[in-house]
Amino acid sequence: MGDGGKGVTNRIDQLRQEILEKTRELVRLREGKKEFQAGSSVVPYAGRVYDEEEVAAGVSSMLDFWLTLGPEGAAMEKELSEFLGVRNCLLVNSGSSANLVAFSALTSYKLKERRILPGDEVITAAAGFPTTVAPIVQNGAVPVFVDVDPLTTNGRADQLEAAYVEGKTKAVFFAHTLGNPFDLAEVKRFCDEKGIWLIEDNCDALGSKYDGKWTGTFGDLSTQSFYPPHHLTMGEGGSVNIVSKAILKTCAESFRDWGRDCWCPSGKDDTCCKRFDWQMGDLPKGYDHKYIYSHLGYNVKPLDPQAAIGRVQLKKLPAFIAARIRNWEFLRRQLVGLEDVIDFMLPTHATAWSPSGFSWVAGKPVVEPSWFGFMMLVKPNARFSRTDLARALDQAKVGNRMLFGGNLVRQPAFVQLRQDSQGKAFRVIGDLSGSDRIMNEAVFVGTYPGLDEEKLSYIASIIRSVAKA
Numbered sequence: 001m002g003d004g005g006k007g008v009t010n011r012i013d014q015l016r017q018e019i020l021e022k023t024r025e026l027v028r029l030r031e032g033k034k035e036f037q038a039g040s041s042v043v044p045y046a047g048r049v050y051d052e053e054e055v056a057a058g059v060s061s062m063l064d065f066w067l068t069l070g071p072e073g074a075a076m077e078k079e080l081s082e083f084l085g086v087r088n089c090l091l092v093n094s095g096s097s098a099n100l101v102a103f104s105a106l107t108s109y110k111l112k113e114r115r116i117l118p119g120d121e122v123i124t125a126a127a128g129f130p131t132t133v134a135p136i137v138q139n140g141a142v143p144v145f146v147d148v149d150p151l152t153t154n155g156r157a158d159q160l161e162a163a164y165v166e167g168k169t170k171a172v173f174f175a176h177t178l179g180n181p182f183d184l185a186e187v188k189r190f191c192d193e194k195g196i197w198l199i200e201d202n203c204d205a206l207g208s209k210y211d212g213k214w215t216g217t218f219g220d221l222s223t224q225s226f227y228p229p230h231h232l233t234m235g236e237g238g239s240v241n242i243v244s245k246a247i248l249k250t251c252a253e254s255f256r257d258w259g260r261d262c263w264c265p266s267g268k269d270d271t272c273c274k275r276f277d278w279q280m281g282d283l284p285k286g287y288d289h290k291y292i293y294s295h296l297g298y299n300v301k302p303l304d305p306q307a308a309i310g311r312v313q314l315k316k317l318p319a320f321i322a323a324r325i326r327n328w329e330f331l332r333r334q335l336v337g338l339e340d341v342i343d344f345m346l347p348t349h350a351t352a353w354s355p356s357g358f359s360w361v362a363g364k365p366v367v368e369p370s371w372f373g374f375m376m377l378v379k380p381n382a383r384f385s386r387t388d389l390a391r392a393l394d395q396a397k398v399g400n401r402m403l404f405g406g407n408l409v410r411q412p413a414f415v416q417l418r419q420d421s422q423g424k425a426f427r428v429i430g431d432l433s434g435s436d437r438i439m440n441e442a443v444f445v446g447t448y449p450g451l452d453e454e455k456l457s458y459i460a461s462i463i464r465s466v467a468k469a
C-alpha cells in the first residue's frame with residue numbers, strides 16, 4: 001500500500017473512533033435517567049440492561065462486517081467457559097437451539113452404546129418451558145414426566161426411581177427453573193449410579209450456585225439462553241456448555257454446524273491438516289472434509305456482532321447476579337405478612353424464609369439462586385385468584401408472567417401428541433398435582449437488574465393492595 005495505504009488505514013481508524021464516540025454520546029443522551037411515574041410508567045418483569053458500551057461493541061463489530069460467528073464469537077466462547085469453569089461453550093442463536101443441540105449431541109453414533117436412540121426414555125419435569133422437552137420428542141425419544149415441587153418449581157428428585165426403566169432410560173433433562181437450582185446432589189447421584197446422562201437446562205440460572213459451584217457445571221452438558229429477560233443478553237442467543245467429556249464438544253459442534261465432520265472456524269480451511277485425506281462413509285478417499293457430514297445437523301449459530309455485545313454483558317454478570325439476589329430479598333421483605341394468602345417460592349433445600357434469612361433442611365448443600373423472577377402461589381383459600389392478581393398487576397403496568405407453560409401435558413401440543421401416538425409419545429409419573437398447582441396458582445414478577453427500590457416498592461404495593469382488599 002505504501003504511504004498512501006498507511007494514510008488510508010489511519011483515516012479508517014480515525015473514522016471508527018469518531019463513529020464509536022458519537023454512538024456512545026447518542027446512547028448516553030437517549031438512555032439518560034427517565035422519571036418513574038407510578039401507574040403510568042411500565043415496570044417490565046425483565047429486559048435488556050445495557051449502556052453505551054454494548055452498543056459501541058455491536059457497532060464496532062458491524063463496522064468490521066465479519067458478520068458470521070468469528071473472532072468475537074470465539075472470544076466469548078472462551079470467556080464464558082472460563083467464567084463457568086467448563087471445558088467449552090458453543091454459542092448458538094437461542095436457549096431453545098442450545099437445548100436442541102445438546103440433546104441431539106447425545107444421539108450421536110460416536111457415543112456408541114450410550115447414545116440415545118429413538119424409543120429410549122428421558123426423565124424430565126412436567127412444569128416449565130416447553131423447549132426443555134421438545135428436543136426429546138423431536139429426536140424420537142420418549143419424555144417421562146415427573147412432577148415438580150410447587151414451592152421450588154423444580155423436578156422432584158424423589159420420583160426419579162419410579163420413572164426409571166433399566167435399559168430404556170438414558171438421561172435426565174431438568175431445568176433450574178426461575179434460577180432455583182434443582183436438587184443436584186440427588187439428581188447427579190442418581191444419574192451416576194444408573195450410568196445415564198444429565199443435561200442441565202441452565203437458561204434461567206446463569207450465576208446460581210449449588211454447594212458453592214455454578215449450576216450448569218454438574219451435568220454432562222448444560223445450556224444458556226441470552227434472550228433479553230435472561231441474566232445476560234445478546235438479543236437472540238444461547239450457549240451449549242460442555243462439562244464432562246471432550247467428545248460431546250465434537251458432537252454438539254457438528255449438530256450446530258450443519259452436521260459436518262469438519263471443525264474449521266468460519267474463514268479457515270484445513271485446520272485438521274488432512275482436508276483431502278479423509279475416507280468416511282461410502283465417500284471416495286480424499287473427498288473434501290469441509291463437505292463430509294457425520295450427522296443430520298442444523299445451522300443455529302448467532303452472528304459475530306451479537307457475541308461482541310454478549311462479551312460486554314459478561315463483564316457485568318457479577319453485578320447483575322448481585323442485583324437479582326438483592327431485588328428478590330427486597331420484594332420478599334416488602335411482602336411480609338401476606339403468608340396466609342400467598343405461598344412464596346423457596347430455594348431448593350429451604351424450609352422457610354424470615355427477615356433474618358432462610359431456614360434449611362439439615363445436612364443438605366448450600367443453595368444460592370440467581371433469581372430469574374419472584375414467584376408467588378396464590379393459595380386456594382385467598383379471596384382473590386392468581387388471575388385477579390395478574391390482572392391487577394397488568395392494570396398497574398407491572399409486568400408479570402405465569403410459570404411458562406404450566407403443566408405441559410395440558411398444553412395443546414402435548415394433548416395432540418398423546419392423541420396422535422395413542423398415548424405412546426410420553427409417560428407421566430403420579431398425578432402431577434404440583435404441576436397443576438403451578439399452572440393454577442403461580443404468577444411471577446421481576447427481579448432483573450433494571451428494577452430499583454422505587455419500582456420494587458411499587459410492585460409490592462400493588463400485590464399488597466390486592467391481598468388486603
Ligand SMILES: Cc1ncc(COP(=O)(O)O)c(C=O)c1O
Nearest residue numbers: 094095096129175203204225227
Ligand atoms: C428454562 C428455559 N429453557 C429454555 C428457554 C428458551 O430460551 P430461548 O428463548 O432463548 O429460546 C427458556 C426461555 O425463557 C427457559 O426459561
